[in-house]
Structures are given as C-alpha cells and as structure tokens.
Amino acid sequence: xxEHLLYFSPLLILVFGAVLFMLLPQVNEEHTAYFKTARIxxxxxxxxxxxxxxxxxxxxxxxxxxxxxxxxxxxxxCAFVILFLSRKWFxxxxxxxTHFCGNLFFVVCSAYLLISSTNLYLTSLAIILFMVGNFxxxxxxxxxxxxxxxxxxxxxxxxxxxxxxxxxxYIFWQSNNNLSYADLRSLLALKPDDMRLYCASAxxxxxxxxxxxxxxLHFCFTETTGIxxxxxxxxxVLIPLIAAMGAFVEINIHVFAPIYEHLAFFYRVIxxxxxxxxxxxxxxxxxIHKILSCGAVFNFxxxxxxxxxxxxESLQITFSYMLIYLLSMSGVCASLYGFxxxxxxxxxxxxxxxxxxxxxxxxxxxxxxxxxxxGLPPSLxxxxxxxxxxxxxxxxxxxxxxxxxxMFLVLAYAYLQIIMAxxxxxxxxxxxxxxxxxxxxxxxNMVIMMIILMKPQYFSxxxxxxxxxxxx
Amino acid sequence: MTELLLLVLLLPLCGCLFxxxxxxxNINAFNVAVFTLFAVILLIVRLLQLQNMQMYDIEPYVIxxxxxxxxxxxxxxxxxxxxxxxxxxISLLIGAVGLTVKQRKNKTLMLAGVYLAWTFGGLFCAGDMxxxxxxxxxxxxxxxxxxxxxxxxxxxxxLSLFFIFNFAGIMLLLTAIILLYKFNQGNVLLTDITTIGLxxxxxxxxxxxxxxxxxxRIPIWPFHxxxxxxxxxxxxxxxxxxxxxLPLTGLYGFMRxxxxxxxxxxxxxxxxxAVFGILTMLFIAIIGTSHKDFLQKLFSYSTVYYLxxxxxxxxxxxxxxxxxxxxxxxxxxxxxxxxxxxxxxxNACEESNCGYHGxxxxxxxxxxxxxxxxxxxxxxxxxxxxxxxxxxxxxIFKANFAVGLGIMISIxxxxxxxxxxxxxxxxxxxxxxxxxxxxxDISDRKLAFFIGVIILVFLSFFNPLWFIx
Numbered sequence: 045x046x047e048h049l050l051y052f053s054p055l056l057i058l059v060f061g062a063v064l065f066m067l068l069p070q071v072n073e074e075h076t077a078y079f080k081t082a083r084i085x086x087x088x089x090x091x092x093x094x095x096x097x098x099x100x101x102x103x104x105x106x107x108x109x110x111x112x113x114x115x116x117x118x119x120x121x122c123a124f125v126i127l128f129l130s131r132k133w134f135x136x137x138x139x140x141x142t143h144f145c146g147n148l149f150f151v152v153c154s155a156y157l158l159i160s161s162t163n164l165y166l167t168s169l170a171i172i173l174f175m176v177g178n179f180x181x182x183x184x185x186x187x188x189x190x191x192x193x194x195x196x197x198x199x200x201x202x203x204x205x206x207x208x209x210x211x212x213x214y215i216f217w218q219s220n221n222n223l224s225y226a227d228l229r230s231l232l233a234l235k236p237d238d239m240r241l242y243c244a245s246a247x248x249x250x251x252x253x254x255x256x257x258x259x260x261l262h263f264c265f266t267e268t269t270g271i272x273x274x275x276x277x278x279x280x281v282l283i284p285l286i287a288a289m290g291a292f293v294e295i296n297i298h299v300f301a302p303i304y305e306h307l308a309f310f311y312r313v314i315x316x317x318x319x320x321x322x323x324x325x326x327x328x329x330x331x332i333h334k335i336l337s338c339g340a341v342f343n344f345x346x347x348x349x350x351x352x353x354x355x356x357e358s359l360q361i362t363f364s365y366m367l368i369y370l371l372s373m374s375g376v377c378a379s380l381y382g383f384x385x386x387x388x389x390x391x392x393x394x395x396x397x398x399x400x401x402x403x404x405x406x407x408x409x410x411x412x413x414x415x416x417x418x419g420l421p422p423s424l425x426x427x428x429x430x431x432x433x434x435x436x437x438x439x440x441x442x443x444x445x446x447x448x449x450x451m452f453l454v455l456a457y458a459y460l461q462i463i464m465a466x467x468x469x470x471x472x473x474x475x476x477x478x479x480x481x482x483x484x485x486x487x488x489n490m491v492i493m494m495i496i497l498m499k500p501q502y503f504s505x506x507x508x509x510x511x512x513x514x515x516x
Numbered sequence: 517m518t519e520l521l522l523l524v525l526l527l528p529l530c531g532c533l534f535x536x537x538x539x540x541x542n543i544n545a546f547n548v549a550v551f552t553l554f555a556v557i558l559l560i561v562r563l564l565q566l567q568n569m570q571m572y573d574i575e576p577y578v579i580x581x582x583x584x585x586x587x588x589x590x591x592x593x594x595x596x597x598x599x600x601x602x603x604x605x606i607s608l609l610i611g612a613v614g615l616t617v618k619q620r621k622n623k624t625l626m627l628a629g630v631y632l633a634w635t636f637g638g639l640f641c642a643g644d645m646x647x648x649x650x651x652x653x654x655x656x657x658x659x660x661x662x663x664x665x666x667x668x669x670x671x672x673x674x675l676s677l678f679f680i681f682n683f684a685g686i687m688l689l690l691t692a693i694i695l696l697y698k699f700n701q702g703n704v705l706l707t708d709i710t711t712i713g714l715x716x717x718x719x720x721x722x723x724x725x726x727x728x729x730x731x732x733r734i735p736i737w738p739f740h741x742x743x744x745x746x747x748x749x750x751x752x753x754x755x756x757x758x759x760x761x762l763p764l765t766g767l768y769g770f771m772r773x774x775x776x777x778x779x780x781x782x783x784x785x786x787x788x789x790a791v792f793g794i795l796t797m798l799f800i801a802i803i804g805t806s807h808k809d810f811l812q813k814l815f816s817y818s819t820v821y822y823l824x825x826x827x828x829x830x831x832x833x834x835x836x837x838x839x840x841x842x843x844x845x846x847x848x849x850x851x852x853x854x855x856x857x858x859x860x861x862x863n864a865c866e867e868s869n870c871g872y873h874g875x876x877x878x879x880x881x882x883x884x885x886x887x888x889x890x891x892x893x894x895x896x897x898x899x900x901x902x903x904x905x906x907x908x909x910x911x912i913f914k915a916n917f918a919v920g921l922g923i924m925i926s927i928x929x930x931x932x933x934x935x936x937x938x939x940x941x942x943x944x945x946x947x948x949x950x951x952x953x954x955x956x957d958i959s960d961r962k963l964a965f966f967i968g969v970i971i972l973v974f975l976s977f978f979n980p981l982w983f984i985x
Contacts, residue, residue: 422654449690449691453684468665
C-alpha cells in the first residue's frame with residue numbers, strides 16, 4: 045500500500061498543489077512567494093516522477109514507460125517555464141496569481157493522467173478534466189467582455205466534445221465491458237466493418253482534434269488566444285498541445301492500429317487543412333497572439349502530417365519537429381514578456397512598433413526565433429524542416445512538400461509583419477525595463493537551441509531512445 | 517592549409533561575438549569589424565600563396581554534423597572561391613572605410629556586415645549542397661535587416677517583396693536539395709552534383725528549381741523589380757555594397773552547381789535564359805541612362821555586368837570560369853570604390869550646399885580618384901577586368917553574334933551613363949555659383965587608402981594573382 049502510494053506521489057503532489065492554490069485567497073498584492081512555492085512543488089513532483097518513471101501503481105489503467113516520461117517531462121518543463129515567466133506578469137499587475145497556479149496544477153494533473161492512461165474510461169475522464177481546466181484558465185485575470193464570449197464558446201464546444209466522448213465510451217462499453225486499450229484494439233481487429241465502432245472511434249478522434257486545435261476545430265483556440273492575457277496564452281500554446289499529442293499517438297498505436305488504413309486519408313486531409321488555414325489565418329491579423337496561435341495550428345498540421353503510419357521513424361521525426369517548435373515557441377513567449385509599456389503587456393503589431401530601438405536584445409531574440417519557426421538556417425528550425433521534408437520525400441509525398449513550402453511562404457509574410465514592426469518603425473513610447481529573469485530565460489533558450497543545432501545527433505538519439513518504448 | 521581555411525571561416529564568427537560585447541554608440545565595433553576583415557584578407561592571401569594557383573589541392577575540412585541523415589559538411593576552397601571571397605572582403609572593407617563617423621558607431625550595422633562576411637566565406641567554401649544551402653539561406657535575414665533599417669527604406673511593400681522573393685528562392689533550392697538528397701541517400705558534394713542519376717522528369721524539376729533559385733538573386737526579369745526598388749535611396753555605403761553583392765551569390769551558385777558542364781537536360785533551355793538575360797540587360801541599361809542619380813547608374817552598371825558574367829558562364833559552357841572570376845575580382849572592388857566615392861561627394865554636397873553639378877571641381881583629390889575608377893569601369897585597359905571582359909565578350913560573339921551584340925549595346929549604354937554622370941559632377945560651366953564655395957576634400961588617410969586600392973587594381977593588369985607569384 046505504502047509502495048503504491050509512493051508511486052502515486054508525483055500525481056498526489058500535483059493534486060495537493062492544485063487544492064492548496066485554489067483554496068488560497070486571490071489577494072490584490074504582489075506575492076512572489078506563491079510562485080516560488082508552486083515551482084518547488086512542481087519540481088518535487090517532477091523529480092519523483094523521474095525516479096518512479098517505470099513503476100506503475102495501476103497497471104490496468106495506466107502505463108509507465110520512457111515514452112510517457114518524455115511527454116510528462118515536457119509538460120513539467122513547460123509548466124515550470126510558465127510559472128517562471130508568468131510571475132513577472134502577476135508582479136507587474138500586482139496580483140497574487142494563486143488561482144492561476146492552482147489552475148495550472150489542475151491541468152498538469154489532467155495532462156499527467158491523459159498521457160499515462162491505457163484505458164478509455166480514464167482517457168475520457170482526463171480529457172473532460174483537461175477541458176474544464178482550460179475553461180477556467182481562459183477566465184484567468186481577464187475582465188474583458190470578449191473573453192467571456194470566447195470562454196462560453198469554448199465551454200459549449202467542450203460540452204459537445206464531452207457528449208461525444210460519452211457516446212463513444214457507451215458504444216465501446218456495449219461491445220466490450222473492458223475498455224482497456226489492448227481489449228479495444230482486439231475488438232476493432234475482430235470487427236473491422238462494424239459501423240458503430242467506427243463512429244465511436246471517430247468521436248474519440250474528434251475530441252483529440254479539438255484538444256490539438258487542428259482545423260476545422262481550431263477556431264476556439266485562434267479566436268481566444270488573440271485576447272487572453274500573456275500567461276494564459278503561454279499556457280495554451282504549449283501544454284495542451286503536448287498532452288494531446290502524446291495521448292493521441294498512444295491511442296492510435298494501441299487502439300486504432302487495426303483501422304488505421306481507413307483513418308490515414310482523413311488524418312492527411314485534416315493535416316493539410318490545418319497547414320493551409322494556419323498559414324492563411326496568420327496573415328489576416330494584427331494581433332501577435334493570434335498570428336502565433338495560427339502558426340501553432342500550421343505547425344501542428346505538419347506534425348499531424350508526419351504521423352502518416354505511426355511507425356518508429358515517423359514518430360521520431362514528428363517528435364523532433366514538435367520539440368524544436370516547442371523550444372522556439374517557448375522562447376517567443378519569453379521574449380513577449382519583454383515588451384511592456386506602463387505595466388501593460390503588448391500584443392498588437394502597432395504597439396510594438398520600433399521596439400528594437402528600446403529593447404534591442406529582446407527584439408533580436410524574437411526575430412531569430414521567428415526565423416527559426418520559418419526553418420531558415422542557421423537557426424535550429426532548419427534541422428526540423430530538413431528532417432520533415434526529407435521524411436516526406438522518402439514517402440514520396442511530393443505534392444505535400446510543394447504545398448507545405450507554399451504555405452511556409454504565406455506564413456513567412458505573417459511573421460515578417462512582426463519583424464518589420466519591431467525594426468522598421470520609429471518608437472513612439474518608452475518601453476518598461478524588462479526583468480532580468482526574462483533575459484535569463486531567453487539566454488537559456490538560445491543556448492539549448494545552439495547546443496542542439498551543433499549536435500543534432502544527440503538530440504535525435506535521445507528521442508529515439510525515449511520513443512521506442514511506446515511500441516512495447 | 518585546412519586549418520587556415522577553418523580560420524577563414526571562423527574568424528568572422530569570432531568578430532561577431534566581439535562586436536556583440538562592445539558598448540553601444542562606440543567606435544569599438546567598427547574597429548573589430550575592420551580588424552576582422554583585414555585579418556581574413558591576409559589569411560586568404562596566405563591561402564592563395566600556399567595553394568600556388570593549383571585547383572583543389574586544399575584537403576576538405578569535414579564536419580560530421582548529423583550522422584543519422586548522413587549529413588557531413590565539407591568545406592574546401594579553390595582559386596575561384598578564394599579570389600571571390602577576397603574581393604568580397606576587400607569590398608566590405610572599402611564599404612566600412614566609406615562610413616561616416618556616426619555610421620561607424622552603429623553596432624548593428626557592423627555586426628550585420630561581419631556576419632555577412634562569414635556567410636560569404638561559408639558559401640564560397642561550401643563543398644556540399646547542405647552547407648551551400650545553409651550559407652545561401654543564412655544571408656537573408658541580415659540583408660533584409662540592413663536594407664530595411666539602414667537603407668532609408670520607405671517602401672515597406674518592396675521590402676516585403678524582397679524577403680518573400682528570396683524566401684521563395686531558398687525554398688526552391690531546399691526542395692531541389694531534398695530531392696537530390698533522397699536519391700543519393702545522403703549529402704552530395706558539389707563536384708558530384710551533376711552525376712547523380714535521377715529519373716528524367718525529376719532531373720528536369722531539380723535543375724529547374726536550382727536555376728530558378730539562383731536566377732531570383734541575380735535578378736533576371738521578372739525578378740528584377742525588388743532589387744532595383746530597394747537599392748534606390750540607399751545612402752549607406754556598406755549597405756549599398758552589400759545589396760549590390762547579392763547577385764554574386766546567385767552567379768556563384770550557377771558556377772558551382774554547373775562546375776564542369778551544364779546538365780544536358782537543362783542545356784536546351786539555356787537560349788531561353790539568354791534571351792531573358794539580354795532583354796533584362798537592355799532594359800536595365802535604358803533605365804540606368806534615364807536616371808539622374810550616380811548610384812542608380814552604378815546599380816544598372818553592376819546588374820548589367822553580373823548578367824554578362826552569368827551569360828558568359830552558361831553560354832560558354834563553363835569554359836571561361838577563371839576569366840569570369842578574374843574580371844569579377846576587379847569589378848567588385850571598382851564597384852564598391854565608386855559607391856563610396858560617390859556617397860562622399862554627395863555628403864560634401866549636402867554639407868556645403870554647393871549643388872551636385874560640378875562638385876568634383878571643388879574636390880580635386882576625389883575628382884582624380886573617381887575619374888580613374890569610372891574609366892576602369894567603362895573599360896580603360898589598366899586592370900584585369902578589361903582583358904578578361906574582352907576575352908569573354910569575344911567568346912560570346914563567336915558563340916552567338918546576336919547575344920554578343922546585345923551585350924555590347926548594354927555595356928556601352930551603362931558605360932556612357934557613368935561617363936556622363938562623371939561629366940555632370942565635374943562640369944562647373946553649366947552651374948557656376950555666384951559666391952565662392954569651399955568644399956572639404958577627402959582626407960590624407962582616405963586618399964592613401966584609395967591610392968592603395970588603385971595600385972591593387974593596376975597591378976592586376978599584369979597578373980590578377982600578382983601577390984601569389
């Protein structure tokens with residue numbers, strides 16, 4: 045019993061963190077100690093998770109392997125980065141930020157469960173919890189009317205997704221009482237032509253598409269990120285995508301493998317649609333958050349396209365591309381914390397005009413990271429785009445290559461607007477001094493990117509080692 | 517020698533790091549940039565001496581970059597790459613010398629200049645297609661920044677077009693490289709690139725993509741617009757020189773990818789490129805004569821000459837590469853010197869309010885130097901450019917009379933335009949001032965620097981590689 049409790053300790057600590065911060069009052073004064081405590085709790089949970097990564101307290105419904113550890117670690121690191129960066133925002137706004145921390149712990153718990161789940165009951169529950177967490181996260185520290193509208197739309201969509209999940213669970217439960225991934229896989233292999241099972245599978249896939257913000261279910265993400273506050277934006281472009289991708293890969297390998305040949309075309313259409321909509325959508329706005337969130341739709345479209353048959357090679361390339369994207373994106377988010385005028389964080393293109401004159405280092409880092417997101421050498425993004433295109437060429441997906449490169453051109457125009465706003469206009473106002481922590485975060489990000497760029501083989505080998513366990 | 521080559525590649529990168537650490541609004545960044553460029557120039561001269569005019573005897577430096585993709589990066593240098601790199605570094609040095617005191621304190625400008633020197637070094641010494649692509653694409657961001665930030669750009673749409681066109685070119689090259697990579701199961705050396713066995717339709721696609729990506733940078737019609745529109749109004753000598761250097765990367769791409777011969781599959785399309793090239797040359801030459809700005813005329817002149825070198829390479833099946841490189845060596849130096857000298861005279865104009873007409877009459881030192889460089893540019897037989905251009909044009913006439921005629925008309929027009937502008941700048945009769953005006957001539961140090969450049973150019977007349985033998 046004690047042993048099982050120990051194996052559960054990372055999750056229990058996260059739950060403790062969530063409850064603790066939810067119960068703490070949201071006072072309107074700066075309390076950096078809250079964020080420090082949150083980071084310590086998160087770090088303890090992370091360390092315990094690494095120590096007990098291969099110990100499974102509930103082998104029937106959860107899995108513990110290197111693949112799960114990889115995704116859980118990514119979530120921990122991203123949550124840590126979010127806590128580190130968002131503290132600056134809450135200090136600037138003179139808000140304690142306890143509810144934000146509590147919310148973050150809650151979604152990290154849900155993500156933890158979602159990634160380690162091997163049972164449809166638990167997966168559905170984790171997805172619903174995740175959506176609840178996202179719903180509350182959207183309302184964090186934002187009093188604007190538009191946010192409430194977007195939040196309500198997200199809530200309505202979440203209810204629909206929850207209903208779809210319920211239908212799916214009910215159908216599978218009717219066909220087979222046990223909803224473990226292994227049993228569901230056998231069921232799908234036994235009844236490959238059962239329409240009801242197809243519908244149930246489709247419901248699950250739709251819920252993942254919603255979490256991954258892929259087209260045509262991207263609108264909630266792109267519309268809400270445009271108006272949300274910076275810490276919430278940072279959360280939305282990092283954690284939900286990692287959690288959903290990890291769980292989606294697992295469920296496809298362990299459950300949908302028998303029907304994958306029927307799904308492949310659907311996945312490809314979704315991926316190409318996301319790439320197109322993401323790139324074109326990015327060009328239509330003057331809001332930096334919206335441009336970047338459309339960029340996320342574009343990049344996750346590519347990630348989705350790379351998953352063509354869920355084999356070892358495709359997964360390795362997918363995760364390389366995804367990790368490079370996440371690394372660049374976390375750097376972009378860090379640099380956005382450096383643009384502030386009179387305590388207000390900026391997110392419109394006209395607000396950051398001429399920022400390079402006042403904040404040259406932050407602007408330079410943002411510029412380099414945007415170039416990295418476009419895959420231009422000598423930035424790290426080149427490694428990702430090279431591996432991605434090479435992989436598509438090996439699969440003879442020539443039309444997809446042409447389409448992706450065309451869309452990269454469209455996306456380049458959108459990112460160009462940010463770079464031009466930063467550099468080619470005269471600064472009208474004086475920017476607030478950026479916190480040292482932001483410079484440290486950006487510097488760390490650049491150093492990590494440089495190391496990977498110099499020795500991509502180590503990074504690739506590490507990913508291969510972590511990924512192979514998903515097939516066990 | 518391999519170590520020296522590595523030093524040539526790494527020194528500008530170290531220079532960039534030093535510039536990053538210098539204080540804002542300080543001359544230190546300029547000093548580091550000049551020192552770096554000067555050191556690289558000396559290293560290249562030493563490399564040329566060691567190489568002793570033989571081709572390909574420097575052992576390539578190999579970096580095992582990405583084992584999984586069999587992506588080893590090869591760096592090697594031959595007479596072409598070293599001479600071109602030398603001319604680029606000398607041109608950048610001339611550009612740096614041409615900067616005003618205020619411009620010299622601009623850290624970003626210095627950083628971008630030295631970074632570009634590094635990318636040019638990498639590009640010219642790249643031995644395989646991935647390293648070539650890396651440096652080819654790495655030039656885009658600093659070029660874009662320099663043009664937008666220091667080139668007094670007012671047209672944002674032209675700047676966006678510049679980026680998008682170039683980005684498209686980079687994407688085309690990347691697609692071609694990925695296809696070649698796939699069929700070779702790994703990275704390909706530039707010397708072996710024409711020997712890779714590809715299906716016919718794919719071969720055509722690959723070589724078309726490669727040609728298009730280089731043509732975008734040269735620029736042949738219809739890709740000429742962006743470069744002419746953004747070069748207008750650039751009043752910073754270093755930025756102007758860098759802008760004018762951009763077509764060199766496309767030209768070098770053709771020379772390297774079609775090292776020994778033009779692939780048969782695209783050979784039949786060479787006349788099409790030649791027709792577009794000649795039409796662009798004539799068009800740009802006409803536009804150049806109609807402009808009233810020396811820099812605009814100089815820009816037309818340089819574009820026409822780049823097209824001449826391109827046509828010489830592809831029409832003569834790569835047989836006159838050494839002549840092209842010798843001519844380019846002096847062409848780059850002359851071009852950058854003229855840009856700097858003109859901007860100095862324009863600055864003097866602004867400071868003394870004496871007007872552009874007849875400005876050189878007040879500046880006897882500058883007048884002599886600029887006249888000498890204009891005469892070299894139009895074909896005075898005192899530099900290796902004259903002899904090598906003579907050889908190239910004669911060979912083109914022999915290969916295709918109509919193309920030769922088109923080239924002669926174009927280069928005569930741009931030459932005349934430059935001479936006319938020199939006349940306007942020297943002629944005081946038409947715009948004689950009512951009161952006496954004093955204009956500060958160039959300083960002794962600047963005069964000494966340009967006398968050094970003139971000696972370098974003059975010595976190339978006897979032997980372009982006089983410093984080796």
